[in-house]
Amino acid sequence: MSKTILKIGITGGIGSGKSTVAKVFQILGIPTYSADDRAKWLMSNDPELRGQILESFGSESFLPSGELNRPFLAKTVFSNPEKVAKINSLVHPAVGRDFEIWSQHQTSPYVLKEAALIFETGGETKLDAVINVSAPLKIRVTRVLMRDKNRSEEQVNQIINQQLPDEIKNEKATFVIKNGPNKLIIPQVLAIHKKLISMDK
Incomplete structure (x- = not known):
């Protein structure tokens, strides 16, 4: 009988860098x-x-x-x-x-579901674990304004206000990746990857 694949959520507020972190997992071969x-x-x-x-x-x-x-x-x-x-x-x-x-x-030991809203929709109940990508608010706003030239600071703050605060998501998450200044994401991803590979369903 084939082993059930672990379903892992990866989330983070707008501008947190969750898509960048997800790409690191993809480089490791995770769908x-x-x-x-x-x-x-x-x-x-x-x-x-x-x-x-x-x-x-x-x-x-x-x-x-x-x-x-x-x-x-x-x-x-x-x-x-x-x-x-x-x-x-x-x-x-x-x-x-x-x-x-x-x-x-999929045939890998686990898969990632990258979504902006997981805890907000109760999606964590259908996942085996959730990774939250966290970053300071000011940095998140700056990143989005640099990336999305058509968005105003007011619009970015509106989106942030519709999402759960980082503090709550960090408490609910199984793993937290800190993506702020002087924080290297690759060692954090590798540590979580190692734990997920060894997790038994």
Whole structure:
């Protein structure tokens, strides 16, 4: 009987550097599922999810070409907490199903699910462990403003305020990687990788 693959979440607030840390795990040969990228793909391509979005947000949710109307949805959803909750209640289960199917086709000792929101959605209950990538707030804001030229500092702070504070995520996480000044991430990744390889399901 084949051994069950461990499912490990990797999360972190915007600008924490979770994608950079995930890339280090990928270099070590660990398959990584990007929940945010797959969510975008599923919203345009998964028939069940498309139907739910149409029903909840109307025909303007999709362009005549069939592509998701991102500007319309962003404008409709972003400033309305109820609509944010509604879109999340549709997208997160679809991503969860997609991740389970993807995981079944992997052969490594563990896989990573990279997602901005894990603890916020209760996603940790379906994972064997969670890594939180943590960084000081000022550094996170600076990183995002340098990376996303179209975002204002106010918008970045709005996103940060919708996510759980680092202190809470660090408490909930199985492992914490500190990605601040004078913190080397590779030794931290290698130490966690070694522990995960030796973990028994």
